[in-house]
Amino acid sequence: MIEIKGVHKSFGDLEVLKGIDLNVNSGEVVSIIGASGSGKSTLLYCINAIEKINSGNIIVDDIDVHDKKTDKNKLRQNLGMVFQQWNSFPHLTVLENAALAPRIVKGFTKEEAEEIARKELVHVGLGDKLDVYPTRMSGGQQQRLAIARALAMKPAYMLFDEVTSALDPELVGEVLDTLRLLRDDGMTMICVTHEISFAKEVSDKVAFFHKGLIEEMGPPDEVLGNPQRERTQQFLSKVL
Amino acid sequence: MNLFTPLSWNDSGFILTGIMNTIYISVVAIVIGTILGLLIGFLRAESNKSVNMVLGGFLDILRSVPLIIQLILFSTYVGAMGHPLSPFIAGSIILSLYTMAFMSEVFRSGFDSVPTSMRTASRSLGMSYLQTVIHIRVPIGMRAVFPSWLGVALSVIKDSALVSVIGYMELLRTGEQLISRTQEPLMILIGIGLFYFMISYPLSRYGKHVERKMAI
Numbered sequence: 265m266i267e268i269k270g271v272h273k274s275f276g277d278l279e280v281l282k283g284i285d286l287n288v289n290s291g292e293v294v295s296i297i298g299a300s301g302s303g304k305s306t307l308l309y310c311i312n313a314i315e316k317i318n319s320g321n322i323i324v325d326d327i328d329v330h331d332k333k334t335d336k337n338k339l340r341q342n343l344g345m346v347f348q349q350w351n352s353f354p355h356l357t358v359l360e361n362a363a364l365a366p367r368i369v370k371g372f373t374k375e376e377a378e379e380i381a382r383k384e385l386v387h388v389g390l391g392d393k394l395d396v397y398p399t400r401m402s403g404g405q406q407q408r409l410a411i412a413r414a415l416a417m418k419p420a421y422m423l424f425d426e427v428t429s430a431l432d433p434e435l436v437g438e439v440l441d442t443l444r445l446l447r448d449d450g451m452t453m454i455c456v457t458h459e460i461s462f463a464k465e466v467s468d469k470v471a472f473f474h475k476g477l478i479e480e481m482g483p484p485d486e487v488l489g490n491p492q493r494e495r496t497q498q499f500l501s502k503v504l
Numbered sequence: 505m506n507l508f509t510p511l512s513w514n515d516s517g518f519i520l521t522g523i524m525n526t527i528y529i530s531v532v533a534i535v536i537g538t539i540l541g542l543l544i545g546f547l548r549a550e551s552n553k554s555v556n557m558v559l560g561g562f563l564d565i566l567r568s569v570p571l572i573i574q575l576i577l578f579s580t581y582v583g584a585m586g587h588p589l590s591p592f593i594a595g596s597i598i599l600s601l602y603t604m605a606f607m608s609e610v611f612r613s614g615f616d617s618v619p620t621s622m623r624t625a626s627r628s629l630g631m632s633y634l635q636t637v638i639h640i641r642v643p644i645g646m647r648a649v650f651p652s653w654l655g656v657a658l659s660v661i662k663d664s665a666l667v668s669v670i671g672y673m674e675l676l677r678t679g680e681q682l683i684s685r686t687q688e689p690l691m692i693l694i695g696i697g698l699f700y701f702m703i704s705y706p707l708s709r710y711g712k713h714v715e716r717k718m719a720i
Binding site for chain 1: 619621622624625626627628629630631632635639640643644647718
């Protein structure tokens, strides 16, 4: 379970998160929507301890993420993250991309790591690309590689930061299909997304962020189908 | 009595020693310069402004003062201090530092070429800072600057000719001795030039081949 309590985060004078409270239960899919600059991505970065927080708490499975004593590298193994940019490692093949972290971080042998990586790559539909260098693949394929690479660490949680935003429209579908696959596997996920219809379809809970606060949160049918807050209505009328 | 004797097959061993010494000191300078350059380049990519200013100033001196002056100053000064060094040692030290100064800039731009987002993605997989450096930043950054690295390495081979001024018997000095004996400067200098070409050209071709193979 991920528990986010009263999280504040500033970059210099700019307060990006102004007190976020959010719980994500095991097996739950939570989508975060909102305009650019509303703090959605920053929250994911804070959950993964890539960014520090100014106050509040983020607890992942009873571990305080921002406690100085917390081993951040160990914590991140349990929190897979996929970014807007896929950041494939260009010097490694697809298989090596996904096998690298299990080998050097978890200490598996090359063969063991590649076996784990192969399974995840087949799962996301890249079984025929194992020996290809990622630069020879489309953005959608590279993004699926990024997902498989994160899954190869066997995380309990997956954080998705606008993973379809940098893709050509015709490539968005294959990545969303992969996310659906993970949801069907029972993966706990937090998805920052602009794909409203996707959020409506897969989420157990949708949170609408506005200027560093959660303006409205609830089941997708309510937040997206019948929003109560004026700002949510305005946002949805613009994007739908 | 004839003071000058023509070039003969008996000189081939002498010439070969010159060639080997040129290769020897070049390899030493390139290897040491690359290792030190990698460390300094990394330090520069990671350091704040003040550290960079100090390092940059030191490297600027090494890069800006002509190599021949550095060689003469160093070997004379160290000798005058009562620690005479062999021409090979003195030459290796200066040529390595000179190489390092250029290599460090090459490597720094290599490290800078790896986007921050790539590092973040690596860290998000649980990799430590050091693992990210070893497995991601070095291999990706170094591929990007391989052509520049090769350019520096090739120029070091040619610059090694300057070590002759402090008495190291490399190819050029070997040639000078032969010239003074045979009085055939044209033929010998052309021959020496050809040797440098024969060392450098295959390397540059091989570099192009490697570059194509590593193209990412």
